[in-house]
Amino acid sequence: MTLTNEEIIGLMYKGEHNRDASSKVRGFLFQDLVAIDELLKDETEYVCTEYVEDVFSAQEGKVYVIQVKYYPKSNVGMKEIVRDLYYQFLRLEVYGYKGKVIPQLSIYSEKEVNDVTLDELKQYIAVDKDQKPDFEKNDIEEVYKENKDEAHKKCFNNYAYNKSMKKFIDVLAINKKYQRIGEYRKELEDKINEEIKSTSTISDENSRKTIAMGLAIRFIQDSYNDAKNDSRTEFEKKKRTRKEFLEYLQRNTCLINEECIGAYLEGVVYDIWSEKEEDNPSLTQNQLELLHIIVGNTAKWISQLCNNIKGQKQLINTISRRKKEYVDEYENFDIERD
Structure with a gap:
């Protein structure tokens, strides 16, 4: 059965039940400011916070999957960030989302934040596969029975391949133009x-x-x-x-x-x-x-x-x-x- 883009976005909450609005999230103003910034853009249709990623922003024909980090003091651990973003990017691909998906890291940091290469992504997810897997062979619902780390690992092993990873790297946006x-x-x-x-x-x-x-x-x-x-x-x-x-x-x-x-x-x-x-x-x-x-x-x-x-x-x-x-x-x- 072919799903509409709206139906696919509705499915993206599966396996994300631990992404709740805890006191720590409520106290993290930077994430809310990024969401407000998105809503102030003329092109934005809607945003969701704590859904799919920290901020999910939809425009006509495309969506931004945004992870938000406010790290004025500490070093930035790109491995976990990139794994999280590619996991959501890959899930949308598996479900058959037809619009453009732009993964984005919105970050304020006084430390250097470097771009990510395809080889680094392959190392981060431990997959290097030329042939596209048969998405119908495995039920993605099985992924959601695992904890976060295992869910990521199973999803990458079942569905990740080099062309998808290259596509992800090509569109990955790292927005460092933020202030305190x-x-x-x-x-x-x-x-x-x-x-x-x-x-x-x-x-x-x-x-x-x-x-x-x-x-x-x-x-x-x-x-x-x-x-x-x-x-x-x-x-x-x-x-x-x-x-x-x-x-x-x-x-x-x-x-x-x-x-x-x-x-x-x-x-x-x-x-x-x-x-x-x-x-x-x-x-x-x-x-x-x-x-x-x-x-x-x-x-x-x-x-x-x-x-x-x-x-x-x-x-x-x-x-x-x-x-x-x-x-x-x-x-x-x-x-x-x-």
């Missing part, structure tokens, strides 16, 4: 602002940018939540279209509401984090990753807490030195006043 997270986020804030400034009623540009970035991150991170009684497929749950993204931003920045307040405070958390990271160049890679987790969880907590008046009042009561009577009066404040 704080600078990258500011760059994206400017891009988002261009999309919403004509419809937004938030007159202060800095506040508008901070709110919009908080909303954009929330839009992506909502796809990590596993809602109960949701009968949709994993693909449908993860899918975030460019059209929905822009409408969400425009809708929530055309008036000051509770969601704006939560998004603004979330953005402030990320601002403080960026300052701490940039002011402490001696932080190790492990310390940076731990900081990412703490900041991500803090931003999520403060965003959820401050999405309503009672939560905002609770936060003020925690940090304010004002008398209880003043804090109680917060519920009567005009949300749009300066």
Whole structure:
């Protein structure tokens, strides 16, 4: 039976159940920023995060399978990265995907990141085979019964061949043109602002940018939540279209509401984090990753807490030195006043 490209993408979640939105993933802002960057491109139809790869971005007639790495301090282990990307590239080929597949490494690193050769790929997967295997001979579903390493090994042994590997190397994109997270986020804030400034009623540009970035991150991170009684497929749950993204931003920045307040405070958390990271160049890679987790969880907590008046009042009561009577009066404040 011939499958459509959409049906094939829907099958790609098989064997990927361990790719969940753990606290570490939620705390890793760089991945979310790359997804937002993709959604800001005119050509993008939709993205999925934590589906197939860190970011899966679809345009007309082609898809980008993107692994995201933020390694300002440590060396880059290309073997595991390339094995992961070729595994997904090969699975799409086995299923018969008819569009163009572009594997991509999106990386920020202060270390040198080299291109990968065909000979290196052959060494990484331990396969050197001229003849194309019969894809019908083996059931790819059997691969998914194994753990990650064994699944990769079985998939490569059953389906990899030199022409496929050469094709992969020819299209593999290594994007190293990223900045540190704080600078990258500011760059994206400017891009988002261009999309919403004509419809937004938030007159202060800095506040508008901070709110919009908080909303954009929330839009992506909502796809990590596993809602109960949701009968949709994993693909449908993860899918975030460019059209929905822009409408969400425009809708929530055309008036000051509770969601704006939560998004603004979330953005402030990320601002403080960026300052701490940039002011402490001696932080190790492990310390940076731990900081990412703490900041991500803090931003999520403060965003959820401050999405309503009672939560905002609770936060003020925690940090304010004002008398209880003043804090109680917060519920009567005009949300749009300066």
